[in-house]
Amino acid sequence: MTAKREFALDGRSCTEFGVICSGSGTYGAPERDVENIEIPGRSGDIIIDHDRYKNVAVTYPCFVPRGLQANMEGLRAWLLSGRGYHRLTDGYDTAHYRMAQYKAALEPEIKAQGRAAEFDVVFDCQPQRWLLTGEAEITLESGQQLQNPTSFAALPLITVYGTGAGVLTVGTVSVEIKRMPSGVLVLDCEKQDAYSGSTNRNNTIQAAEFPSLPAGKTAVSWSGNITGVKIVPRWWTL
Numbered sequence: 001m002t003a004k005r006e007f008a009l010d011g012r013s014c015t016e017f018g019v020i021c022s023g024s025g026t027y028g029a030p031e032r033d034v035e036n037i038e039i040p041g042r043s044g045d046i047i048i049d050h051d052r053y054k055n056v057a058v059t060y061p062c063f064v065p066r067g068l069q070a071n072m073e074g075l076r077a078w079l080l081s082g083r084g085y086h087r088l089t090d091g092y093d094t095a096h097y098r099m100a101q102y103k104a105a106l107e108p109e110i111k112a113q114g115r116a117a118e119f120d121v122v123f124d125c126q127p128q129r130w131l132l133t134g135e136a137e138i139t140l141e142s143g144q145q146l147q148n149p150t151s152f153a154a155l156p157l158i159t160v161y162g163t164g165a166g167v168l169t170v171g172t173v174s175v176e177i178k179r180m181p182s183g184v185l186v187l188d189c190e191k192q193d194a195y196s197g198s199t200n201r202n203n204t205i206q207a208a209e210f211p212s213l214p215a216g217k218t219a220v221s222w223s224g225n226i227t228g229v230k231i232v233p234r235w236w237t238l
Contacts, residue, residue: 005020005021005091006020006021006090006091007091007121009079009087011087011089016074017072017078021060021121022061024059025058025059026092030053030127031053031056032049032052032054033053034048035047035048053128057124058122059120059121060121063118068110068115079106082102085100099128100123100125101123101125102121104124129238130234133235134154134235136232137232138230140229140231145219145220148213150237152215152238154234156213156231156232157231158170158187159186159187159230160226161226161230162177162180162225164179164224164225166224166225167223168220168221168226168229169219171218173212178204180196187211
């Protein structure tokens with residue numbers, strides 16, 4: 001199947017502006033954030049690993065074959081009006097998406113006597129490539145194992161249902177839930193927040209850390225007055 005020669009932000013495609021793009025920058029990987037320190041009199045560097053990856057630039061070589069003025073005006077307004085990160089997809093890697101911001105200049109090279117243009121669209125992206133399969137909510141049975149298909153620990157969104165206190169165990173991490181005033185408690189393991197609706201519930205839980213889903217299999221179980229658990233795993237890779 002031929003790839004669609006497009007990228008999209010929050011579901012809106014560049015083809016709306018007459019843009020045809022290449023996916024040559026789709027598969028790049030980010031740089032690990034490490035610091036090398038040289039010590040006089042000692043051979044070799046000391047490496048300090050900051051346990052993170054840096055943002056990565058994703059470049060789409062683009063071409064507008066016709067309708068140059070109107071298309072470029074629309075494209076500039078679209079790309080430059082957004083703030084913060086937006087969901088970035090393309091027709092080349094259809095299994096993943098990135099979170100990206102556009103902050104670069106847009107400098108077209110005019111072709112065909114002013115009727116066409118070539119240029120690069122460069123996004124500043126978070127290092128992760130998020131798996132679309134990691135967005136699906138999974139309803140669990142106590143003791144069920146989840147299989148992480150990547151090499152990287154995921155920070156899931158966990159919804160806990162119950163009538164009162166209980167203990168949720170994800171792998172080696174146990175979360176004591178002291179009470180559930182609304183019958184539903186959400187654990188956002190990325191933001192390290194517990195909440196029900198718009199109400200913060202961090203004071204209703206006790207845990208050494210928020211759970212994660214490392215590479216391989218992780219068992220999820222619960223006890224007490226917990227009646228059910230759903231997880232959006234948020235799988236990611238680089």
